[in-house]
Amino acid sequence: MLIFEHSKVGLHKKNDAQLTAIPASMRRGESAALPEVSELQAVRHYTRLSTKNFSIDTHFYPLGSCTMKYNPRVANSIALMPEFAARHPLAPEKFSQGFLSCMYELQEMLCEVTGMKGFSLAPMAGAQGEFAGIAMIRAYHDANGDHERREILVPDAAHGTNPATATMCGYTVKEIPTLADGDVNIEALAAAIGPQTAGLMLTNPSTLGVFERQIQKIAKMIHEAGGLLYYDGANLNAILGKIRPGDMGFDVIHSNLHKTFATPHGGGGPGSGAIGVSERLIPFMPIAGVIKDKESFRWANKSDYAHSIGHLSAFFGNPGVLIRAYVYMRLLGREGMTRVSEFSTLNANYMMAEMKKAGFEAAIPDRFASHEFIITLKKQAKELHVTAMDFAKRLLDLGYHAPTTYFPLLVPECLLIEPTETESKEDLDGFIKAMVQIQQEAENDTQLVTTAPHTMPVKRLDEVRAARQLDLSWTVTQTTG
Amino acid sequence: MLIFEHSKVGLHKKNDAQLTAIPASMRRGESAALPEVSELQAVRHYTRLSTKNFSIDTHFYPLGSCTMKYNPRVANSIALMPEFAARHPLAPEKFSQGFLSCMYELQEMLCEVTGMKGFSLAPMAGAQGEFAGIAMIRAYHDANGDHERREILVPDAAHGTNPATATMCGYTVKEIPTLADGDVNIEALAAAIGPQTAGLMLTNPSTLGVFERQIQKIAKMIHEAGGLLYYDGANLNAILGKIRPGDMGFDVIHSNLHKTFATPHGGGGPGSGAIGVSERLIPFMPIAGVIKDKESFRWANKSDYAHSIGHLSAFFGNPGVLIRAYVYMRLLGREGMTRVSEFSTLNANYMMAEMKKAGFEAAIPDRFASHEFIITLKKQAKELHVTAMDFAKRLLDLGYHAPTTYFPLLVPECLLIEPTETESKEDLDGFIKAMVQIQQEAENDTQLVTTAPHTMPVKRLDEVRAARQLDLSWTVTQTTG
Amino acid sequence: MPFIPHTENEINTMLESIGVKQIDDLFGEVPKALRAGELSNIPVGLSEMQMTQLMTERGAQDGRPLCFIGAGAYDHYVPAAVWQITTRGEFYTAYTPYQAEASQGTLQLIYEFQSMMTTLTGMDVSNASVYDGASSLAEAVLMSVRANRKSKSKRILVPRNVNPTYRSATHTLVKGQNIELVDIDYDKETGGISLDSLKAFEGEDFAAVVIQQPNFFGSLEDVDAITDWAHANNALVIGVVNPLAMSILKPAGLWGGAGADIACGDGQPLGAPLSSGGPYYGIMCCKKALVRQMPGRIVGRTVDEEGKEGFVLTLQAREQHIRRSKATSNICTNQGLVVTASTIHMSILGAAGLENAASQSHLNTASLVEKMCAIDGVEKMFDSVSFHETVIKLNKPAKAVVDAMTEANIIAGFDLSEAYPELGDAILVCATEQRTTKEIDQYVSALTKALGEV
Amino acid sequence: MPFIPHTENEINTMLESIGVKQIDDLFGEVPKALRAGELSNIPVGLSEMQMTQLMTERGAQDGRPLCFIGAGAYDHYVPAAVWQITTRGEFYTAYTPYQAEASQGTLQLIYEFQSMMTTLTGMDVSNASVYDGASSLAEAVLMSVRANRKSKSKRILVPRNVNPTYRSATHTLVKGQNIELVDIDYDKETGGISLDSLKAFEGEDFAAVVIQQPNFFGSLEDVDAITDWAHANNALVIGVVNPLAMSILKPAGLWGGAGADIACGDGQPLGAPLSSGGPYYGIMCCKKALVRQMPGRIVGRTVDEEGKEGFVLTLQAREQHIRRSKATSNICTNQGLVVTASTIHMSILGAAGLENAASQSHLNTASLVEKMCAIDGVEKMFDSVSFHETVIKLNKPAKAVVDAMTEANIIAGFDLSEAYPELGDAILVCATEQRTTKEIDQYVSALTKALGEV
Numbered sequence A, B: 001m002l003i004f005e006h007s008k009v010g011l012h013k014k015n016d017a018q019l020t021a022i023p024a025s026m027r028r029g030e031s032a033a034l035p036e037v038s039e040l041q042a043v044r045h046y047t048r049l050s051t052k053n054f055s056i057d058t059h060f061y062p063l064g065s066c067t068m069k070y071n072p073r074v075a076n077s078i079a080l081m082p083e084f085a086a087r088h089p090l091a092p093e094k095f096s097q098g099f100l101s102c103m104y105e106l107q108e109m110l111c112e113v114t115g116m117k118g119f120s121l122a123p124m125a126g127a128q129g130e131f132a133g134i135a136m137i138r139a140y141h142d143a144n145g146d147h148e149r150r151e152i153l154v155p156d157a158a159h160g161t162n163p164a165t166a167t168m169c170g171y172t173v174k175e176i177p178t179l180a181d182g183d184v185n186i187e188a189l190a191a192a193i194g195p196q197t198a199g200l201m202l203t204n205p206s207t208l209g210v211f212e213r214q215i216q217k218i219a220k221m222i223h224e225a226g227g228l229l230y231y232d233g234a235n236l237n238a239i240l241g242k243i244r245p246g247d248m249g250f251d252v253i254h255s256n257l258h259k260t261f262a263t264p265h266g267g268g269g270p271g272s273g274a275i276g277v278s279e280r281l282i283p284f285m286p287i288a289g290v291i292k293d294k295e296s297f298r299w300a301n302k303s304d305y306a307h308s309i310g311h312l313s314a315f316f317g318n319p320g321v322l323i324r325a326y327v328y329m330r331l332l333g334r335e336g337m338t339r340v341s342e343f344s345t346l347n348a349n350y351m352m353a354e355m356k357k358a359g360f361e362a363a364i365p366d367r368f369a370s371h372e373f374i375i376t377l378k379k380q381a382k383e384l385h386v387t388a389m390d391f392a393k394r395l396l397d398l399g400y401h402a403p404t405t406y407f408p409l410l411v412p413e414c415l416l417i418e419p420t421e422t423e424s425k426e427d428l429d430g431f432i433k434a435m436v437q438i439q440q441e442a443e444n445d446t447q448l449v450t451t452a453p454h455t456m457p458v459k460r461l462d463e464v465r466a467a468r469q470l471d472l473s474w475t476v477t478q479t480t481g
Numbered sequence C, D: 001m002p003f004i005p006h007t008e009n010e011i012n013t014m015l016e017s018i019g020v021k022q023i024d025d026l027f028g029e030v031p032k033a034l035r036a037g038e039l040s041n042i043p044v045g046l047s048e049m050q051m052t053q054l055m056t057e058r059g060a061q062d063g064r065p066l067c068f069i070g071a072g073a074y075d076h077y078v079p080a081a082v083w084q085i086t087t088r089g090e091f092y093t094a095y096t097p098y099q100a101e102a103s104q105g106t107l108q109l110i111y112e113f114q115s116m117m118t119t120l121t122g123m124d125v126s127n128a129s130v131y132d133g134a135s136s137l138a139e140a141v142l143m144s145v146r147a148n149r150k151s152k153s154k155r156i157l158v159p160r161n162v163n164p165t166y167r168s169a170t171h172t173l174v175k176g177q178n179i180e181l182v183d184i185d186y187d188k189e190t191g192g193i194s195l196d197s198l199k200a201f202e203g204e205d206f207a208a209v210v211i212q213q214p215n216f217f218g219s220l221e222d223v224d225a226i227t228d229w230a231h232a233n234n235a236l237v238i239g240v241v242n243p244l245a246m247s248i249l250k251p252a253g254l255w256g257g258a259g260a261d262i263a264c265g266d267g268q269p270l271g272a273p274l275s276s277g278g279p280y281y282g283i284m285c286c287k288k289a290l291v292r293q294m295p296g297r298i299v300g301r302t303v304d305e306e307g308k309e310g311f312v313l314t315l316q317a318r319e320q321h322i323r324r325s326k327a328t329s330n331i332c333t334n335q336g337l338v339v340t341a342s343t344i345h346m347s348i349l350g351a352a353g354l355e356n357a358a359s360q361s362h363l364n365t366a367s368l369v370e371k372m373c374a375i376d377g378v379e380k381m382f383d384s385v386s387f388h389e390t391v392i393k394l395n396k397p398a399k400a401v402v403d404a405m406t407e408a409n410i411i412a413g414f415d416l417s418e419a420y421p422e423l424g425d426a427i428l429v430c431a432t433e434q435r436t437t438k439e440i441d442q443y444v445s446a447l448t449k450a451l452g453e454v
Ligand SMILES: Cc1ncc(COP(=O)(O)O)c(C=O)c1O
Pocket: A065, A066, A125, A126, A127, A128, A159, A161, A162, A203, A207, A232, A234, A235, A256, A271, A272, A273, C331, C332, C333
C-alpha cells in the first residue's frame, strides 16, 4: 500500500497565518495532494517498507564495482552531531574552524594515499568527479592553446559514466578494445592515439577485475602524444595504500568515497567523487577547497586557482558524506589503508579459487583477481538455458544479494563479484554454497531457477510494461477510479 | 544462529596493559567466553534479529492492559542528547538545573492530572510503584502505632503484581470477588473489611475494562475502617484528564509512564512507576524527589520527608524514561491529556460495537467499555475446540499482534483488547476483519487455526520442554558436541 | 584490525586454497616500481572512542551560532522521526535498487517521492533526484536544449537574480557543450525581472528562459507574465523553485497559460539538515512529453508475474549504463538517502505542515525586517514581496557588520557585495519558522550594537 | 491533534456504530462529581519544534562537565552502533515477549544476554534483568533467605563498604519481610573486610553474606577467604559485582572453594549511558540449584512443532502473573531495552574490548591518583589495591573543594562525608578509559588551584 492510500482528507490542521502580504495571484489555490497521515502511520509505513530492502546491514551484498563494505555506525552519529548537522554552509570562518580542519586533513590524506598533489572534495559523486576531471583536462589544453584535441579514449570495459562524461564535456569518445587477458590492447591504443587525443580514461584494476600490467607504458604513450591520463577510482579499494594512481602516472583521478571510504550508499546516494590532481592541474581545480593559512583554515577563492573550472555545486559538495569519509580514514589510519586492499583482494581471490574448484568458469582464469572477479555463465545459458540473471534472482531467495550482472558488457552472461574486505570467510563460503546449490537446481529443476525469486515481496517484475505504460506517480483518481 | 556461533577465537586483540598492581590471585584466568565477531557481524546479526519482532512501529499491537500507543521519536532523540545522556547522576547541582527543572515540572504535571498532592518519580516500573505505595501505607499505619493492620484487600480481577507486592511488603492478601457486571462485590467487600485492613488496591477502570461505579462508596468504606486506598494506575490512559484518582479518594497511586505517557516498552522495559500521594502520605515519600527553592532546583533529602520509606534505587529511578514522559506531556499539553482518554475510549467502544455486530461475545456486553474491552471465546472453545490462544496465534499470521490472552483470570477464554488512541480506524477495521476471517476459518478449516501461526519465524514452541530440559545459556560444548 | 573479520587461521586456509604463501603474492603482477611506501602523512589509526572525542572537540570549536542566513540553504525544523527511520540499515546501507525484487522498499519510496514532487510543483513527472539545486539547473538547461523542438538555439536566458552560484555552476557544467547563458538584469527598484527588460530579447532564439521563484533576493517574480512571454517566443520555461515555498505559492506547473516546462531546485528545505551544504538533492520535474529527455533515475509502477503491484527503475535507455556516450546525462549515483528523508518528512508534515512552516518563515522574516528597518541607517533594498528572505541595505560596511555580529553568536546574513557589488553594503537575511521572537529581538539589538561600533 | 489519527468524518461514523451522540457520552457511567475540571497547572501543548528548542536550552544549562566521579555509575565509551540498533522500532517499541512466535528477536537476544552474563560472572544461570544494582541486591537478599536450606535465619551480613545507597534501598525493600541487615565494619587501614572482623560473627546464623567486588571504596576484597568463611558458616554468598571488572577479575562463580551463590550488581558499565542514573539494569545470576528461587524473566531455548530451535519465557510459575501473592518477586516490567543495548555492546567489544576498557580505567585512575598525591595535603586514604576508584583524603573541606572545582567545569569526585563521616574530608575519584592524559592533568591543576583557594 502506498502512503497516499493511508491518507485521510481533513486530518491535518493549518495554522491560520495571515499571508496578506502575498498577492492572491501568486498563491497556490489548492493545497498539494500530499498524504494526510498520523506520525505513527508514517513511521509504521516506512519502517515496514524498509524491511523490503536488502542492505549491507542485513545481507552479504557482493555487488561488483560497488564496494559494498561495512559503513561504520560511528561515522553516522558523528555526521549527525548538531554542531555538524546544523552548520550553515555559509557560516563565517569564525564558526567553521572545526569543520574546515577536518576537510583540510581529508584533502591531505587523500593526496597521500593516492599520490596526487592536490585534492578537491567538491564533486558529489563519481560521475561528477569524472566531469570535473575531464573538464580540467579540457581547460588545461585550452590554456595551452591546444584546441584541436577533441577526443577522449575509453576502453570498452569502462563504466558507462566514462563515455557519458566525455560527451558532456564536449568530447567525442573513441573506444579501445580489451584483450582476453583483461589488459588494454596496446596496439589498438597506439593506433588510436594522435594529435586529436585529449586524454585517456582508465580504471586500474579494470572493471574486469585485473591489474593493467602495461600501465607505465600506456601512461608514457599518452603523455608523449600530449594527452592526459584520467583515473576512474571506483576500484581504488583494490590498491588502497599499496599502489598509488599518482605513481602510475595519472594526471587526475576521482575517488568514490561512498565506496572505498565506506560512506553508505543510501539506496542510491549521496556519494562523493573527490578528485585528485597532479601538479600541473592544480590551477584548474574546481571551487571550493580548504586552505590552511598558518594555524587557521579558510575557503579557497578564485584567486587561489588561476584557471579554475568553476563551481560544481551550490556550496561544497556533500559535506555530510565527507565527514563520514574523514572519520573512516582516521579510524583506519596509515596502517589500515593497506589492510583494505589486502583483505579485499584476499577475499576475491579466495572466492574465485573456490568457485573454480566448484566448477564455475572465471572470465579471466589464469590471473590473480583484484578485489573483484568475473564468473561467466555462458555454458549454463547455452546448455541449460539458465542465465546469469536467473542465478542472480535465485541468490536472493537464498539470502544473498546478487552480484553485478551483465557488466562489464564484453563478458557474456557475467557476474561481477566483489566481496569487500569486511565480509567474513563464513559469509563467502555461504555464498559459494548457494551458487553450487543453484547450479544443481539449474540442472535438476531448471524452472525453480528461471522463475526465481520465490521468497521476495514480489516475483519478477514486468519491466516492459513499466516502460510502455508509464506510471510514474500516484494520483487521487487512481484509488477512486 | 546465535551470535556465539559466528564467533572466531583469535579475532580480537587485547592491549598489553600492565595490571601488575592487581595480584594474580584476584585476576581472572581465562577470558570470558564472549563472542569474537566483527562489528559488521554484530550489526548484521542484531539488525536481522530485530526483524523477528512485532512492535508498535511495525504492527497494530492491541495488548490489553499494556497501552501500546505510539512512542514519539522526538522523545528518544531528546533523551539521547549528550547533555542528558552523559549526565552523571551525582553531578553537582550547578550542572543539574536544566535536568532538575524538567523533573520538577514532571512531578507537578503528574500531580495536576491525577489530583494528587505529591509525586515521586523514583519507582522504576509499575510493580515498584506498587511496592512504594504499599510500603508507605504500612509506614503510615506504623507511624500511627497502628500495628495490627496486616491485610491488604485485592479484587480477584487485579493484576498479579498487586498481590505479589502486598506479600513483599509483609501483608497477607484477601481477594474480593467481582460481579458479573465488572463492579466489585460490595457486600463481599464489606464483609472483608475490618480492623485488620491496611488498605485496598484497586484499578479503575478495572482490568475488566469497565469503570467501577461504586468507587466513592468503596473509598468511604475503606477510609471509615481506617484503611487507605491504593490506585493501580496501569489503566490511567482510560481516564486521563477526565477523571482524577485523587478526586476518587485514592491515597496513593502509581502511574505507568511507559504506558499512559508513551515511553517505549523496549521489549520488556525500562519503565517508570511514578507514584502520587495525598497530603497525609507526603512525609512517607521515597527518596529522592526534586524540590524548588526560589528559582533553583535541588534534590530532596531525608529532612524533607519526616518518615520516608527510604531509597528504592541506587540513584533516581529511570531518568531516561522520565525525560521521555516529560517530553510527551509537554507535547500534549493541558488539552491533549483529555484527548488521550477520549480517543482511546472511542476506539475501544467502536471495536467492541463492531465485534459484537460481527457475532463475537463481549464479556460485559451491556456497559460502555473503557479504553479496553474483553471478548470471550468460550463458545468457540466449547463448540469448535478453538481456543483464545488459537485465535491469538492466528492473528499473528494476519499481521496483528495478539491481544492479551487469559487475563483477567476470571473470564474464560478471554482476549483483552486495548487499541489505544493512536491507532486509526483503518487499523481497527483491519483487525476486526481478521477476527471475522479467523472465525470463519475456525468453522471451516479448524486445523488452520489450531496449528497457527504459519508465517512466523517459528511455529508454536514447546514450553513444557523449555521448563523441563532447562537450556538457559549457550556454552561452547554445545556447538562442538 | 578494525572492520576486518579474519583470524590468522582463516587467512592461512584461504591462502592455501588460492595456492599462494602470503597476501602480498596476490599483488605479484604489479611492477615493483609502483609499490607504495609508508603513508607517513596519514596519522595512525584512532579508536572509535578517540575519534568521537576528537570530533566532539572539533564540533565545539564551531559552536552553535544563531542562524539568520539562507541564500540557498534554510534552517527548517525536521521531525526527529525522519532521520531515525532514514538511517535504518535497510535504507542507509542499500545500493541503488538494481535488483528490484530485493529493493522494493527503496523503489516504492522513490515512487512515492516522485508523486509528492509532482503534486508540490504541479508538474507531470519527477525523477528520483539529481545532485543539488545548482546541478539541477544545469541538467534542466541541457534538457531544454535537447527538448525544445521549436528552437535550434543553444542560448538560455538567465536572470541575474537567479542564485549566483547556481549560475556559475551551470556555466561550468554546460559550457563543454557550447551552451551560452545570457544574462538578463533585474529591475533596480524591485529586484525582479520586468517584462520591459525581456522585450530587449524579443525575436532572438532561446532554448529556454530560467525563472527563480522566489528569486535569490527572496522576492516573488511575476511568473505568469514571464512564462507567457517565454512561450510566446518559443522558449521553454525552467522554473527554479524552493519546494517549501511551492506549498503556498502557485506551483510551477500552473505558471502562465501553459505552465513551466521543467521545474528544478534544491530539495534541502524538505528535511535535509544544513550540514555545511550537503548532502541535499536536486529536484527535477517536467511535463510528460519531455520525460524521455529527463536525466537520472525514474521509478515506475508495474506488476509481477502474478499480477502483483511492484516497482522498478524504468526508462533506463536514457541512462549512461545503457546508452553510454549518448546518455541524457552522466549521472549515476544520486542523492537517494536524502530523498528518503525528504519523503518521510513530507509524509509526517503533510501539506498543512509544509504550509505552516512556509508561512511562519514568511511572517518571521517580515517581523525581523520590520524591526531591523526601525534602526537608523537600515532599510529594505527593494520594493517587492518577500517569501522568507529580504535584502537589507546598511549604512556601514556589510562585511564588518556581519563580522561584528559573530561576537553575539549570530550569523547575520549573506553579504551580497561580492556577487552584486552594485548593491553597495547589502545583506540577505532570513528568519525561518525556527527563529523565536526572542532570537529576532537578540538579532536586532546585536545589529544596533554592531552598527554603533563599526 | 498530535498523535490522534481520526478525522471528523471517522469520529462520526464510529459514534454512530456505537450508538452515541458524542464521545463524552461514553463516560456517562462516571459520577458527575468525579469529572475533572481544566488542568490549569499543565501548560498548553508545544509543537515538536518548540519542545526541541526548550530541551536544547535545558541541556545547555547543564553543560558537559568533565566527569571524574563514579560511585556506582561509570562514564565508559559505548560504540555508536549500540544505540543505533537498540532504538530500531522493532526492539524499542515491542512489549515483553509474551507472544513468543512474534518476539523471537527479543527472546533470542535475551538468551544471548543470559549466556554472556553467565560467562562473565562465572555463574550457571542468569535472568533477563531486574531494575538496577540496588534492587538486584535486595532481590538477592530475598532470594538467599528463600534458598538457604541450611539456615532458618532472616539475618544477612552486609559490610559497610558495600554501596551505601544499595544498602539503604535493600533495607527499604526487604524490611517488610522482617529481614535484618547486619553491619560489618571495614578495616580502617585497608577499607576492606578482614577475616578478623568476621570472626566476631562466628557461630551466629545468617542466611547470607554480601561481598562487593570492588567495594564501594574501589578496592579489591579478598573474596576467596570471605566466601570460604561464609560457606563454612552455612551462609550463602551474594557477590555484588561490577560486570566490567569481572572481565579482568576472578569471576564470582570461582570465588573460594565453591564460588558465590548469587551474583548481582549493576549492568550500567556495559553499554548504558550515564543518563542521570538510569535506565540501567540489575544483574541477577545464580547457581543452577537456585534457579527456581530466582525472580524475574528467564528465557529458555526449546524447539517448535517441527523441531526448529526457538526461544520462550520459561519457569513462569515463579512469577507474579501466575503465582500472584506467592511469587518470588513482584517484578514484571524489567529493563529490557538496556539489556538489548548491553548485549550488542558486549558483542561488539567482545572479551578483549571489555578487558581493554577495564584495564585502561584501572591505569587511568592509578595515574590520576599518583598525580593527585604529589600535591601537598592530598593522600590515599587506604592501603589497598584499586580497580578504578580510590578514596582520597584532603586537607581542606571536601565539599568546598568539589564546589570550587565546578568552576573548572570538573566533577571532582564523590564527597564521602555524609555516608562515611568517620573518614573526614575524603572524596572517591574515578578516571575511566575515556579520560585523556590532558584531562587528568587539567584535573590536577584545578585541584591544586582549588586547594589554594578554599
Ligand atoms: C567503475 C565505475 N566508474 C564510475 C562510477 C560512477 O560513480 P557514481 O555512481 O558515484 O557516479 C561507478 C559507479 O557505479 C563505477 O563502478
